[in-house]
Amino acid sequence: MRWIMRGLELERMTPEKMHAIGMECIRRSEAMAQAGMTKDAVRKNLLPAVQRLNRAKHELQLVVDQMIDKAAELEKYGSALEKIVQDIVGTEQ
8 A cells, every 4th residue: 555645655655754744734723823814814814815816807807908909900900091092192292
């Protein structure tokens, strides 16, 4: 039976290394608990930021779409203007 935990091959690890990893996990979880960093608290703090990020991305996409539309419109008007200029210049020569 092979024991692998997210890239850690536990079969090949020494007991000391496994103990060190376990102690580090415990130390970090205690620090998070003391800081009030439960999963729900992290989610509660991150959710508004993620929502703002998504809203900003959407607004940016709308502006980029408008810019592309305006560039196409400008190209169309530029072509029409060139045609008018060619008609005027072509008739005078």
